[in-house]
Amino acid sequence: xxxxxxxxxxxxxxxxxxxxxxxxxQFRVVTxxxxxxxxxxxxxxxxxxxxxxxxxDKGLEWVATKxxxxxxxxxxxxxx
Amino acid sequence: xxxxxxxxxxxxxxEYPLEPLFVCEFCFGSLEVVYDYEAISQSLTxxxxxxGPKNIWRYRALLPVEDEPINMDAGFTPLFxxxxxxxxxxLERLHIKNDCMNPTWSFKDRVVAVAVSKAREFGxxxxxxxxxxxxxxxxxxxxxxxxxxxxxxxxxxxxxGKILGTAIYGxxxxxxxxxxxxxxxxxxxxxxxxPWAFVNINIRPYYAEGSKTLxxxxxxxxxxxxxxxxxxxxxxxxxxxKVWKGLHELSQLGIIGRVGSRLFAAQAQGCSPIATAxxxxxxxxxxxxxxxxxxxxIGNPADGFFVLNILRESGGRAVAVSxxxxxxxxxxxxxxxxxxxxxxxxxxxxxxxRLAAQGAIKPDELTVAxxxxxxxxxxxxxxxxxxxxxxxxxxxxxxxxxxxxxAFWTPPPKDTxxxxxx
Numbered sequence: 001x002x003x004x005x006x007x008x009x010x011x012x013x014x015x016x017x018x019x020x021x022x023x024x025x026q027f028r029v030v031t032x033x034x035x036x037x038x039x040x041x042x043x044x045x046x047x048x049x050x051x052x053x054x055x056x057d058k059g060l061e062w063v064a065t066k067x068x069x070x071x072x073x074x075x076x077x078x079x080x
Numbered sequence: 081x082x083x084x085x086x087x088x089x090x091x092x093x094x095e096y097p098l099e100p101l102f103v104c105e106f107c108f109g110s111l112e113v114v115y116d117y118e119a120i121s122q123s124l125t126x127x128x129x130x131x132g133p134k135n136i137w138r139y140r141a142l143l144p145v146e147d148e149p150i151n152m153d154a155g156f157t158p159l160f161x162x163x164x165x166x167x168x169x170x171l172e173r174l175h176i177k178n179d180c181m182n183p184t185w186s187f188k189d190r191v192v193a194v195a196v197s198k199a200r201e202f203g204x205x206x207x208x209x210x211x212x213x214x215x216x217x218x219x220x221x222x223x224x225x226x227x228x229x230x231x232x233x234x235x236x237x238x239x240x241g242k243i244l245g246t247a248i249y250g251x252x253x254x255x256x257x258x259x260x261x262x263x264x265x266x267x268x269x270x271x272x273x274x275p276w277a278f279v280n281i282n283i284r285p286y287y288a289e290g291s292k293t294l295x296x297x298x299x300x301x302x303x304x305x306x307x308x309x310x311x312x313x314x315x316x317x318x319x320x321x322k323v324w325k326g327l328h329e330l331s332q333l334g335i336i337g338r339v340g341s342r343l344f345a346a347q348a349q350g351c352s353p354i355a356t357a358x359x360x361x362x363x364x365x366x367x368x369x370x371x372x373x374x375x376x377x378i379g380n381p382a383d384g385f386f387v388l389n390i391l392r393e394s395g396g397r398a399v400a401v402s403x404x405x406x407x408x409x410x411x412x413x414x415x416x417x418x419x420x421x422x423x424x425x426x427x428x429x430x431x432x433x434r435l436a437a438q439g440a441i442k443p444d445e446l447t448v449a450x451x452x453x454x455x456x457x458x459x460x461x462x463x464x465x466x467x468x469x470x471x472x473x474x475x476x477x478x479x480x481x482x483x484x485x486x487a488f489w490t491p492p493p494k495d496t497x498x499x500x501x502x
Contacts, residue, residue, distance in 0.1 A: 005108055007380075009366055034108045035091070037363060044363070046108050069366055072268040073108045075382025077281055078210040078235075078260060079188075080315055080375025080424070080453075 002053040006060065009069040010043040019068055020045065027051065027059030046073055083120045084144035087111040087285055090386065098144065100202050100277065102284045110382060111285045113144045121333050126304055129296075129335075136190055136293040142329060143293075144286050149197040150226045154189035155293050157181040159301040159448070164416035165429070169436045175307070175448045177298055178419055184221045184245075186214035186375075186422075186453035187319070191290035192279060196222040198286040199277030206231060208276040210267035212374050213242045214422075214453050219279055220249035231276060233267050235260065239460060260369065260379070288318045295326025298448050299336050306331070306339045308445035311432045313424040313452055314345040314354055314398070315376040317383030323450075324390045343390055344440070345398040346431035348373040348423075352400035354384050358391060359398070372403045372461045373423040375453060397440060405430035407465050410455060420455035428452075 008019070015038060024031045029051030036045040049056050064070045087096040091109030102111055124141045132138030136155030158178045166174035182189040192215070199207050208231040209219045216232045223230035230251035234243065238255070247253050256263045271278040279287050299306055306327045312320040320343055330336045347355045350371025357364040364384030369377035381387070391397055401409070409429035414420050421429075428449050435441045455462070472478045480487065 005103065034106070042362065042365065048108075069380075071366060071380045072264065073103055074110065074268075074281060074284065075316055075384075076264055076378045076380045077267045077271070077278070078212060078233075078264050078378075079215045079280055080211065080213055080377065 001050060002056055003048055003050045004056050004060070005046070005048050005073040007071045007073050008045045008047070008063065009071070010038070010045075011067055012041045014067055015039075015041065015043050017066075019063060019066055020047070023049070023059050023063055027055045027062065029055050029059050082144055082146045083115045083117075083141055084113050085116045086114055088114045100204075100282045102282050113285050113289050115142065115144075115329075117329070117332055124333060124335065126300075126335055129300065136193060136290065139293050139296045142296070142326075143194055144289055145194060145197045145201065147197070147201045150193060150200065150222055152183040152189065152193065152222060152225055154182050154193045154290075156297060159298060160417075162417050162449075165413060168412065168416055169433055170443055171432075171436050171441065171445075171447055172443050173446045174432075175298075175302070175446070176413075176417060176419060177294065177448055177450050179294070179450065179452050180419065180421060180425075180454035184214070184217040185457065186218065187291070187294060187450075188214045188218040188453075189222075190293050191287045192218040192222045194290035195219075195277065195279040195283050195287035196226050196228065198283055199279070200226055200228065202277065202283070204275070204277040205229060206274075206276045208232070208267075208271070208274075208278045209280060210234075210263055211246075212238060212377070213245075213457055214375055215280070216242070216246040217249075217457075220246045220251040220253075223251060224249040231274075233263060233270075235263055241459070242457065245457070260377075288322055291319045291322035292326035292329070294319070294450065295323040296330060298323075299327060299330055302446065302448075304336050305446075306336055306341045307448045308340065309342050309344065309396070309435075309441045309447040311344045311346055311428050311435065311441075311447070311449045313376055313428045313450065314347050314387060315378040315381065315424075317345075317354060317381045317387035319450075319452075320345055321383050321386045321390060324394070341394060342396040343394045344396045344431065344435055345387055345391060346427045347398060347400045348376055348406060348427050349400045349402050351377045351379060352398075353379065353381055354387050355398035355400035357384065357388055364388070371406075372458075373406055373427050374458070375422060375424045376427060397435075399431040399434050401427055401430040401434065405433075407462055409433065410462055411465065413451070414455070419451060421451045422453040422455050422458040423461050424453055425451040425455070426461075
């Protein structure tokens with residue numbers, strides 16, 4: 001089993017959608033939210049995703065295709 | 081010996097031992113080094129610092145390194161009063177901190193010196209980073225000096241000059257086919273998989289501490305005082321938070337007086353998540369960078385939240401300037417003070433210009449602008465924007481014809497009272 005720590009940033013139109021629920025259901029991964037800030041028109045969630053590496057990768061790809069931005073928890077690692 | 085005591089989560093304040101960790105296991109917040117300031121205050125004085133080497137290691141008591149560090153003489157770069165630029169902007173006490181004068185010509189040598197020293201101390205055989213320029217140059221050079229292997233990841237379409245400026249030091253240089261986000265993702269995964277010290281990932285808490293030396297030097301070179309205003313170019317935001325931490329540490333130790341500095345964050349409009357958040361009063365939202373200031377092109381700034389807090393607490397603000405203003409800023413700094421800075425320097429000067437015009441920085445305030453890297457690294461940004469040479473035949477007649485009246489140019493009244501420090 002693998003684990004990945006990621007940050008999701010939601011655009012306004014996806015704030016009310018149960019994206020994390022569907023991620024867990026469709027890709028057989030366990031999601032564990034550690035920090036979040038969600039308001040009516042915006043939101044971010046820091047979470048750990050655990051499961052088979054292949055499932056995690058497919059799941060995160062699906063989240064990104066929904067329009068949610070997926071980032072490493074420590075921010076961008078490519079620096080100037 | 082080091083006075084570093086532990087790592088502490090910047091969000092939930094849980095403490096961890098001094099190991100290669102970078103996020104809190106509980107809340108995934110970032111970690112920061114904390115020190116035994118009482119012990120430091122027993123031995124550290126203005127005099128003991130002044131007796132130290134003329135590089136960042138004169139502040140070793142405030143850095144998290146135990147063993148003999150990797151020393152390429154990073155730091156102790158010039159701070160000078162910028163009379164000409166100050167006159168152009170209406171600022172009477174403007175100072176430039178010229179960090180182009182580092183071993184690989186950028187402020188990254190400060191952070192990398194600490195990171196590579198710490199990596200060796202932890203027993204790592206290899207260091208790594210993902211970079212579009214300055215960080216790559218510095219990690220490759222410091223690894224060479226330390227006798228360590230370096231893995232450097234760059235976007236495949238990086239300019240030749242930047243590739244050469246890294247390749248010359250002999251690292252394993254990997255050009256990744258993919259966009260910025262893909263390079264980001266790949267490097268985050270590699271950092272978890274391979275036993276490397278990824279300088280800005282698994283040893284980031286130590287790496288970031290090197291930036292504090294910029295604040296220490298500014299205070300020392302100003303005669304042991306904090307400036308009224310500091311303009312800081314902002315990418316991840318780490319530099320600004322560490323300048324703030326550094327000034328407050330000196331004050332806490334009684335080495336300088338009260339810190340009344342206002343900090344100003346300078347960003348490029350094409351990548352200004354922090355400036356946007358400051359203006360709107362909302363949290364930082366990641367963006368896709370699109371600016372000539374590539375060294376500041378971090379769309380998801382790790383320290384954005386902390387930068388916003390400092391700007392508000394200090395009474396400063398954030399500014400975002402256009403690519404045209406950046407180029408104008410680079411030219412203005414070069415033409416007034418003889419300093420050729422890279423695009424990030426253009427962002428700083430253009431932001432300073434705007435802040436002075438708005439009255440956010442007053443003419444008589446002691447102001448410091450941080451110039452963080454050399455312009456020779458980003459010549460493509462200005463190569464079409466400077467006057468071409470005047471071509472003449474090898475005769476006096478041709479010279480007089482082509483140069484004309486300009487041959488009889490009279491200099492403006494001589495500037496006196498220039499003050500240079502360090």
